[in-house]
Amino acid sequence: xxxxxxxxxxxxxxxxxxxxxxxxxxxxxxxxxxxxxxxxxxxxxxxxxxxxxxxxxxxxxxxxxxxxxxxxxxxxxxxxxxxxxxxxxxxxxxxxxxxxxxxxxxxxxxxxxxxxxxxxxxxxxxxxxxxxxxxxxxxxxxxxxxxxxxxxxxxxxxxxxxxxxxxxxxxxxxxxxxxxxxxxxxxxxxxxxxxxxxxxxxxxxxxxxxxxxxxxxxxxxxxxxxxxxxxxxxxxxxxxxxxxxxxxxxxxxxxxxxxxxxxxxxxxxxxxxxxxxxxxxxxxxxxxxxxxxxxxxxxxxxxxxxxxxxxxxxxxxxxxxxxxxxxxxxxxxxxxxxxxxxxxxxxxxxxxxxxxxxxxxxxxxxxxxxxxxxxxxxxxxxxxxxxxxxxxxxxxxxxxxxxxxxxxxxxxxxxxxxxxxxxxxxxxxxxxxxxxxxxxxxxxxxxxxxxxxxxxxxxxxxxxxxxxxxxxxxxxxxxxxxxxxxxxxxxxxxxxxxxxxxxxxxxxxxxxxxxxxxxxxxxxxxxxxxxxxxxxxxxxxxxxxxxxxxxxxxxxxxxxxxxxxxxxxxxxxxxxxxxxxxxxxxxxxxxxxxxxxxxxxxxxxxxxxxxxxxxxxxxxxxxxxxxxxxxxxxxxxxxxxxxxxxxxxxxxxxxxxxxxxxxxxxxxxxxxxxxxxxxxxxxxxxxxxxxxxxxxxxxxxxxxxxxxxxxxxxxxxxxxxxxxxxxx
Amino acid sequence: xxxxxxxxxxxxxxxxxxxxxxxxxxxxxxxxxxxxxxxxxxxxxxxxxxxxxxxxxxxxxxxxx
Numbered sequence: 001x002x003x004x005x006x007x008x009x010x011x012x013x014x015x016x017x018x019x020x021x022x023x024x025x026x027x028x029x030x031x032x033x034x035x036x037x038x039x040x041x042x043x044x045x046x047x048x049x050x051x052x053x054x055x056x057x058x059x060x061x062x063x064x065x066x067x068x069x070x071x072x073x074x075x076x077x078x079x080x081x082x083x084x085x086x087x088x089x090x091x092x093x094x095x096x097x098x099x100x101x102x103x104x105x106x107x108x109x110x111x112x113x114x115x116x117x118x119x120x121x122x123x124x125x126x127x128x129x130x131x132x133x134x135x136x137x138x139x140x141x142x143x144x145x146x147x148x149x150x151x152x153x154x155x156x157x158x159x160x161x162x163x164x165x166x167x168x169x170x171x172x173x174x175x176x177x178x179x180x181x182x183x184x185x186x187x188x189x190x191x192x193x194x195x196x197x198x199x200x201x202x203x204x205x206x207x208x209x210x211x212x213x214x215x216x217x218x219x220x221x222x223x224x225x226x227x228x229x230x231x232x233x234x235x236x237x238x239x240x241x242x243x244x245x246x247x248x249x250x251x252x253x254x255x256x257x258x259x260x261x262x263x264x265x266x267x268x269x270x271x272x273x274x275x276x277x278x279x280x281x282x283x284x285x286x287x288x289x290x291x292x293x294x295x296x297x298x299x300x301x302x303x304x305x306x307x308x309x310x311x312x313x314x315x316x317x318x319x320x321x322x323x324x325x326x327x328x329x330x331x332x333x334x335x336x337x338x339x340x341x342x343x344x345x346x347x348x349x350x351x352x353x354x355x356x357x358x359x360x361x362x363x364x365x366x367x368x369x370x371x372x373x374x375x376x377x378x379x380x381x382x383x384x385x386x387x388x389x390x391x392x393x394x395x396x397x398x399x400x401x402x403x404x405x406x407x408x409x410x411x412x413x414x415x416x417x418x419x420x421x422x423x424x425x426x427x428x429x430x431x432x433x434x435x436x437x438x439x440x441x442x443x444x445x446x447x448x449x450x451x452x453x454x455x456x457x458x459x460x461x462x463x464x465x466x467x468x469x470x471x472x473x474x475x476x477x478x479x480x481x482x483x484x485x486x487x488x489x490x491x492x493x494x495x496x497x498x499x500x501x502x503x504x505x506x507x508x509x510x511x512x513x514x515x516x517x518x519x520x521x522x523x524x525x526x527x528x529x530x531x532x533x534x535x536x537x538x539x540x541x542x543x544x545x546x547x548x549x550x551x552x553x554x555x556x557x558x559x560x561x562x563x564x565x566x567x568x569x570x571x572x573x574x575x576x577x578x579x580x581x582x583x584x585x586x587x588x589x590x591x592x593x594x595x596x597x598x599x600x601x602x603x604x605x606x607x608x609x610x611x612x613x614x615x616x617x618x619x620x621x622x623x624x625x626x627x628x629x630x631x632x633x634x635x636x637x638x639x640x641x642x643x644x645x646x647x648x649x650x651x652x653x654x655x656x657x658x659x660x661x662x663x664x665x666x667x668x669x670x671x672x673x674x675x676x677x678x679x680x681x682x683x684x685x686x687x688x689x690x691x692x693x694x695x696x697x698x699x700x701x702x703x704x705x706x707x708x709x710x711x712x713x714x715x716x717x718x719x720x721x722x723x724x725x726x727x728x
Numbered sequence: 729x730x731x732x733x734x735x736x737x738x739x740x741x742x743x744x745x746x747x748x749x750x751x752x753x754x755x756x757x758x759x760x761x762x763x764x765x766x767x768x769x770x771x772x773x774x775x776x777x778x779x780x781x782x783x784x785x786x787x788x789x790x791x792x793x
Contacts, residue, residue, distance in 0.1 A: 070774070153738075175774040239761020239773065 039173035046570035061166025072180030074237035083133025099149040118398030132432040143421035205293040250382035255364030262357035388586035400433035419529035426533025450501020458509035465583040564649040567615035617694035624691025641667035652712035750785040
């Protein structure tokens, strides 16, 4: 870049360029600010006209559901509506049960909020938001009713109406005025990830990627899978077109996920072969990989830019897949003269993986190409996205909310502070809202900063500006600049937390009501109550088994290893997808809070890959064990082997490792005998061969000290120490 | 038609269930039109959808007032 000339020296072209850059980068943000401000004021106006109890709730709802894309707004709105209704019904029930006993009522309310928080922690997408709302709507309606039980029904009706009004205004304005659909971004994202993956695969197959870049891209793939699922979920609400495509998108994501796993498993296998210096097998495999790479993308070929351009790839991959067994058999026959039995098995397992990868890449490409055709259904039923739900984390979040709410309720009763209910409500909101956030204390700090600024702005606007004005139009004009500041802060990811805090505080404290009072006392009282509530929530998050604490992380890392148990004992129908998906989801959760500088993310990725490899091998084995013609003794040996592995992964130790290895050896003998038996058909032979290859892979993994160390590092530091002896 | 209906001792304007009905109908129509590829010929699909809803709800409201 040349030295920046002074503004006076700019030519017309430079001005035009600067204008275009500014329009490209800044205008979308300002459009969003203008739309949200307009929607908020519209909601406020209608709420005033209808004479709602607290018109500000409608305005606050607009602030909260406001997002740049229509789909996100509609999804958040839908779950907000659902949660509000559920929370209102729950409060009506609780008030009906404990109307006379304030203490009992508050205890029951805390329990309900705890349950909702636990629910919010189980789901980490928009569905979590419904739980959050169910929890805090109960607080919003319930606390006033603790003092005046007779008003609860009216309060509930008004609350639901106010929220619905806010939702309607936000939805209609976002969708009608200069709409930004999620669909367009989704298309770009899908095309980008297909191209990127294709480039990655061809690079990996030609052996041009080093270990570091493999790991980095895997990290990226995991994030992509989770992001695509979130977007698909939200786009569902946007248009019927997106709804028609929803199943196909899910299928695409499943294909993407399994192909990324396979390519990495393939890479791991090659790494192991290289480490053991099996040159003959490597040479033969490299030729096979090169052949696939050429089919996917010729050396001088161009990347398919759209799904339609990728269509020829489907036939090419299918042709390669059908031809692959012949090629593998030829390579194997050539290898048989030079390699020993172990190397042949290594070759078999790599070839098996290559076949699996080719099949999955075909699936992925088929789903990708199918997206381009309008109106067609998914070519096969799409498996649902399986998130990893961690009950312990959820229970802890619930407990946190209960503690925060009970202590604030006690404080409220003991001091008879008029704003005590407000403090408890805010604490509850935050306990629910950040139940599944990776760094809740940090997020709460941003919000609290926003709170202080919002309080200040409400003070200025409410006590200095608004008393000068008369009528709704002037009120709106007076509030607009203050509202815009908050939403502008939200548009910048860095200050989004502060912006949300500011908007909530401002909207809440400005206290525009049907009978206007200009009184600093309630402003300060309510403001301090909100700050106290936020502080108590932050305290609870920081003190009660912090989410980022080492112990909780260790628990999650241990559940990562225990995913193998799912492969061992889960029902076989669709098991591969469920296992893969929930392992991915768990990895995504772990990566969100990983220490990237310290290399924790790399360790996690390595561990996940080992878990995935082991799990897939075990599933192969289980499928082999389910073959009908297998003798009872063989089946028992296979099952015993699986049980031994399960024990090992439940709690790794040297002894269990030895036992698992013995089990694998016994199962290998059995399966080899079974393969030589007369009267088995091709399908059964394929199944048995897969099981045999799986056993070989398991054996390799068990013997590999590095893998074992990585897997058992969590609770067995003695084994984790390098150079520890093993007697395998 | 009565302008208010009673549900378990709770009076609500008949417009409310009508609103929900119109919403359901609109969702149905919207899916059918989307499947037929109708929205490819519409300049502003969301505006069309919104107007469709207003028409439905307004037509139902005519029974009341």
